[in-house]
Amino acid sequence: MFRASRILFWELFRQTWLVVLLSLFILWGYITFQFIFDAMFYEEIFSSTIAWIIVFLTLCFLFLSTSKEGLTFAFPRRQFTLPVSTVALLNVHLVYRLFAMTLVGGMLYIIQYSFYFIEYQNTEDALSLGAILTILLLITIWAQAFVCLLSVFSFWKTVGIQCVMLILVLGMSDFLGLLTGSSCLGVLNWAISVDPYWERFSIVFYFVQGILIALPFWALAVAVIRKTFPSKSTNRLSLFLLLALLSGKLPLYILLIPALFENLFHKMLSTSYSPMEIFVWYEEKTWGLNLVIMTGVIGYLGALWALMQSRNRFAVHRAPSKPLFKQGVMSSKWQSEQWSPMRAQFWYEWRQTYQWLPYIVIPTTIVLLLIAFVPIEGTKDLTGITITWIGVAISWGVGFYGIRASVSYTASVFTKPISITTMSRAKLWAGLSAVIPTFLLLVLAGKFILYRLLPETFQETNVAYQSILPSVVLMFLLMFGALYLGRVAIVYLCGFYCVIAFIAMLTHLINPFLFIDWEATCIPVFLIMSLVLGIFLIFMTWCRKVVTSQHTLITIGAVLCAMLLAVLTVYRNSCFSEYVFLNLFVLLSNTFALAWVPLMLHRQRHR
Amino acid sequence: MDTVSDYVVEVEGLGRRFKRTVALEGFSLKIPRGGVFGLVGENGAGKTTLIKHLLGLYKAEQGTVRVFGLDPVQEPEKVLGGIGYLSEDRDLPGWMKVKELMRYTAAFYPKWDPEYAEKLRQVFELDPKAKLRTLSRGQLAKAGLLAALAHRPDLLLLDEPSSGLDPVVRREILSAIIRTVADEGRTVLFSSHLLDEVERVADRVAMIHQGKLVLDAPMEEIKDTHHRMTIRYTNGQTAKPDFPGMLSCQGRGNEWTIVFQGNVNAAKEHLGNGIEILQVESPSLEEIFVARVGRSISIEED
Amino acid sequence: MHLHISPAEGKPIYRQIVDQVKYLIAAGRLQAGEELPPIRVLAEELLINPNTVARAYRELEVAGLLSKRQGAGTYVSGGGSPLAHQERLRIITERIDALLVEARQMDIPTEELMELIQTREKLLNEP
Incomplete structure (x- = not known):
């Protein structure tokens, strides 16, 4: 058993060590960079958020595994047939990921620490190692539970089950809280005493918000129970839940959810805890630790339960489709309505990959907006930005996932009699119609939150949210990166910034005085390089006759416009906001790569 | 799609390597219009590679490939429009529903016949609302076959259509092949290592071994020219018999069973006087295949 | 009429059909004047190539056991031949x-x- 576990551990290590190493390397580079350029990056509010995003992306990649259908987040089924107990199987996966995240979390701690040290000469406000690890490891456990659940249930059912688990956590932690002396009333009192706004905005606000959040939870919980358990126990369980709801205790917990989380968030972000102080923290806030422990335990149990379900009822979601079906089910309506190849391919792209971006980002943004409305002193300056960045981070995760899932078309697509031009056009349109509305929403939400929270400093901090704009373009490029570059897309786009950094370093070595305006110095060089490359690519596609002249003209036009704007912004007064747009246009100048799309598709199709 | 050529597929000197492995070498093949063409060979012999070349999914490194007289890489739309393809690994997207698959596929083929598609769906007993992910292997194969057949392709390409399927689904696939070819002028090319099936349905058979064409002839001709002969030495000789055209030889002592290609009388002459022929039969395709492939292995060992 | 085809036997399939039809006629299970299934139907039923069936019918016709009526199918020839x-x-x-x-x-x-x-x-x- 031990030997088998060791081999599984090794397998996991083999699969993901590069990701962990890369992320550690990037984070390390992040620290060193700050020393080289003397904290230049840290003038910006969102700087540490970037480190967090890298950490979350690492987490995403840690859970990716290969399966027959390509890369997926689902638990690798092939391991079910190994002579290893389910508990050991889960432990191996979990322990490896916890280990990896501990490493990454340690690096994150160093970043936070040095950030506060350099910026404020004061490390008291930095998150403690304990707090960082608590957050990260809990998220890891829940992510593992999510992955395990996903291998049994559909996506929305999984989300529903995790919501039920959350309710369970809140209920249970307070149950333990009761045992250790702090009653439910005490928690309420504590929440009120911490938060001065509580009195002003009154309970009504929380109540409405609580109900709003609770209702979908309940709907989901009931739906999940209905579908998961056989009818008899369903009735009993839903009866139990109904009783619990009516007993009056659960609604209280539920309307406390926002308050609890805000307080927890606030505490963790603004107070420093040394490992020793964790114990003080424990004494002070028993319920807080209870919450942490219960979250961990419930997450683990959820993962274990799901894995057992998945292993024993191997074919649970592969219910054989009914042999009897109604004749003439197909209405003549959709039969007569013939799609054009372009329409069909657009539909395929949308359903295959791109729909996930809006489907995940839009509900997340709405929920985050709701949470952001909780007015709490002290968290103002961080909340808005952080929330927007979480949205961006999630969409990045989705984007990466989408890319890796659709790196290459299967033969069933390539053997359709469709031209490469139509294919790439469908792909571009599907991508645009996913990326643009999604990011429009994110940008608007970010702006709205900023305005709502910081009306007095809105103009100054406005620039911070603009940092989203380049990420929109980067996101879009990433989503197509796979298409024209295959698996090296990420390397390409990282290399893109490496080139800038390299030129900057070179400039710095040659003339240290130019260094202040390094972006202004090195970007023209980069632009010239990309122009040469772009022209070369356009020429290539033109020669191969795989694109229409229309496509080429649009691409050339887009590239030239972006470059012109970029060059214009370089020589203007360079304050921060100018750099945002500069970044944006530099990224836009990469659209030349779109000219490459048909060529790459052609190469993929005819290997 | 009307071309002067009588051949649906013309492959000339095709060569292909994957890094160090030679998948196809100096491969030439012509597939006449109409009829069922069976492609047999071991796993990894190059069958799938050949089929992917016909579809334009691989670009010929050496030699030329023509389907309907056109280059599938240069003119993929024209070529693919006349082909119905069922891939070996049934790579249809799992999230699609059966009716969505039909609608999606229909968009690409102007010749798609909705009534025929609906008829096929009912014959195959596919639930239109079922997601492809939830289908069993057999049903998935049938869904793939539906998508490949419903536009009545001029050339039906089936890559291992019956591997891993139960006898019931295999029967359905075979009868679909027979129905297709019964329509005038349609051609079916299918690869298989179930030689029993190939012998049933194929008019013409090509054997591939290690990327080379070992045999390409009409089924009748193969059956007529291959013989299995059991002989006994009457002169006390015990050496393994050997003569040109012999493919394999099994036995010991003075009794040997030989599979060979050619005339029985000529074989008798080669073997000389001191033998008695116990039996001459025609071998099954499977025996011929094993004899041919086995022979090249023994040559390599030498 | 029930035929059984076994490719593993080695005997060419058309020969198997010819032999079995001959046997059926000889055993009296196929009466003179009885209609044989059309080529397509038989091919689908036996899961064999239509051309093979056509060849077997042709051979039987040459042997005088079957006769083809224009546009009306294939029949067993008059008895007692x-x-x-x-x-x-x-x-x-x-x-x-x-x-x-x-x-x-x-x-x-x-x-x-x-x-x-x-x-x-x-x-x-x-x-």
Whole structure:
């Protein structure tokens, strides 16, 4: 058993060590960079958020595994047939990921620490190692539970089950809280005493918000129970839940959810805890630790339960489709309505990959907006930005996932009699119609939150949210990166910034005085390089006759416009906001790569 | 799609390597219009590679490939429009529903016949609302076959259509092949290592071994020219018999069973006087295949 | 009409059809004037290539066992044809040969075999 576990551990290590190493390397580079350029990056509010995003992306990649259908987040089924107990199987996966995240979390701690040290000469406000690890490891456990659940249930059912688990956590932690002396009333009192706004905005606000959040939870919980358990126990369980709801205790917990989380968030972000102080923290806030422990335990149990379900009822979601079906089910309506190849391919792209971006980002943004409305002193300056960045981070995760899932078309697509031009056009349109509305929403939400929270400093901090704009373009490029570059897309786009950094370093070595305006110095060089490359690519596609002249003209036009704007912004007064747009246009100048799309598709199709 | 050529597929000197492995070498093949063409060979012999070349999914490194007289890489739309393809690994997207698959596929083929598609769906007993992910292997194969057949392709390409399927689904696939070819002028090319099936349905058979064409002839001709002969030495000789055209030889002592290609009388002459022929039969395709492939292995060992 | 095709046997499939149809006619299970299934139907039923069926029918036609009426299908030719009788003899001869070979291998002399045949026949005739 031990030997088998060791081999599984090794397998996991083999699969993901590069990701962990890369992320550690990037984070390390992040620290060193700050020393080289003397904290230049840290003038910006969102700087540490970037480190967090890298950490979350690492987490995403840690859970990716290969399966027959390509890369997926689902638990690798092939391991079910190994002579290893389910508990050991889960432990191996979990322990490896916890280990990896501990490493990454340690690096994150160093970043936070040095950030506060350099910026404020004061490390008291930095998150403690304990707090960082608590957050990260809990998220890891829940992510593992999510992955395990996903291998049994559909996506929305999984989300529903995790919501039920959350309710369970809140209920249970307070149950333990009761045992250790702090009653439910005490928690309420504590929440009120911490938060001065509580009195002003009154309970009504929380109540409405609580109900709003609770209702979908309940709907989901009931739906999940209905579908998961056989009818008899369903009735009993839903009866139990109904009783619990009516007993009056659960609604209280539920309307406390926002308050609890805000307080927890606030505490963790603004107070420093040394490992020793964790114990003080424990004494002070028993319920807080209870919450942490219960979250961990419930997450683990959820993962274990799901894995057992998945292993024993191997074919649970592969219910054989009914042999009897109604004749003439197909209405003549959709039969007569013939799609054009372009329409069909657009539909395929949308359903295959791109729909996930809006489907995940839009509900997340709405929920985050709701949470952001909780007015709490002290968290103002961080909340808005952080929330927007979480949205961006999630969409990045989705984007990466989408890319890796659709790196290459299967033969069933390539053997359709469709031209490469139509294919790439469908792909571009599907991508645009996913990326643009999604990011429009994110940008608007970010702006709205900023305005709502910081009306007095809105103009100054406005620039911070603009940092989203380049990420929109980067996101879009990433989503197509796979298409024209295959698996090296990420390397390409990282290399893109490496080139800038390299030129900057070179400039710095040659003339240290130019260094202040390094972006202004090195970007023209980069632009010239990309122009040469772009022209070369356009020429290539033109020669191969795989694109229409229309496509080429649009691409050339887009590239030239972006470059012109970029060059214009370089020589203007360079304050921060100018750099945002500069970044944006530099990224836009990469659209030349779109000219490459048909060529790459052609190469993929005819290997 | 009307071309002067009588051949649906013309492959000339095709060569292909994957890094160090030679998948196809100096491969030439012509597939006449109409009829069922069976492609047999071991796993990894190059069958799938050949089929992917016909579809334009691989670009010929050496030699030329023509389907309907056109280059599938240069003119993929024209070529693919006349082909119905069922891939070996049934790579249809799992999230699609059966009716969505039909609608999606229909968009690409102007010749798609909705009534025929609906008829096929009912014959195959596919639930239109079922997601492809939830289908069993057999049903998935049938869904793939539906998508490949419903536009009545001029050339039906089936890559291992019956591997891993139960006898019931295999029967359905075979009868679909027979129905297709019964329509005038349609051609079916299918690869298989179930030689029993190939012998049933194929008019013409090509054997591939290690990327080379070992045999390409009409089924009748193969059956007529291959013989299995059991002989006994009457002169006390015990050496393994050997003569040109012999493919394999099994036995010991003075009794040997030989599979060979050619005339029985000529074989008798080669073997000389001191033998008695116990039996001459025609071998099954499977025996011929094993004899041919086995022979090249023994040559390599030498 | 029920035919059984087995490619593993080695015998060409069209030959298997020809032999079996001949046997059916000889055994009287296919009557003169009876219609044979169309080529397409038989091919789908037996899961074999239509061309193979066509070849078998052609061969049977040449042998005078089947006749084709223009646009109306294939029928068994008029009964009592000498060919049918010859065929019957041929089939029974084959069986006798096999029996003799087996008897020889089991060391049963031909006289004993003849006796055995007569005993069996008596038994068969009894109700």
